[in-house]
Amino acid sequence: MRALAEQLRLAGLRPTRQRVAIAALLLDGRHRHVTADSLTEEIATLGLQVSCGTVYNTLNQFTDAGLLRRVTVHNNYSLFDTNTEYHHHFYDEKTNELVDIPNNDVILKKLPNPPDGHEIKAVDVVIHIQRK
Numbered sequence: 412m413r414a415l416a417e418q419l420r421l422a423g424l425r426p427t428r429q430r431v432a433i434a435a436l437l438l439d440g441r442h443r444h445v446t447a448d449s450l451t452e453e454i455a456t457l458g459l460q461v462s463c464g465t466v467y468n469t470l471n472q473f474t475d476a477g478l479l480r481r482v483t484v485h486n487n488y489s490l491f492d493t494n495t496e497y498h499h500h501f502y503d504e505k506t507n508e509l510v511d512i513p514n515n516d517v518i519l520k521k522l523p524n525p526p527d528g529h530e531i532k533a534v535d536v537v538i539h540i541q542r543k
Contacts, residue, residue: 422476429461433469438478442494444509445470450491482509484537499536512538 415434416426424430436453437445445453447467454461470491473479480492484502490509492500499512517536525531 418478422473422478424472424476429465430469430472432459432461433466434473434478437473437491437493442492442511444482444490444492446490446507482535482537484509484539497533499538501538501540503540503542505541512536 412431412435415431415438418438419426419430419434426434432454433450436450437443447463447470450470451461451463451466454466470479474481474491477495480495481489482492482500483489484500485504490507492509494511496514498514499517501510501512502508503510519534519536522531522534
């Protein structure tokens with residue numbers, strides 16, 4: 412837990428009990444995709460008491476600090492990705508499941524020129540899939 416607390420401090424976050432508990436679940440080296448609701452359920456099954464609002468705020472703070480990556484799949488629905496390396500996703504709307512696509516598996520041949528005074532910061536590809 413000390414290493415997680417230090418990791419949070421280095422990211423500019425105060426290592427509160429809740430943040431360290433959430434970091435223990437998310438920053439363990441596994442690549443996974445979570446929502447605030449799914450993580451709140453996981454926390455509850457472990458017998459911990461953390462509100463969904465606290466989980467959501469913590470996920471946003473971790474994202475702002477570069478510890479997570481937000482993947483917006485439609486409208487305002489987002490999942491949080493523990494893999495912060497550049498990559499793309501398949502999204503199954505029926506199961507709300509994201510599946511990583513290695514960056515080199517998507518080849519973009521030509522991008523449009525951005526509007527004057529802007530530059531392209533990133534390109535995130537989310538390919539929506541469904542079962543046959």
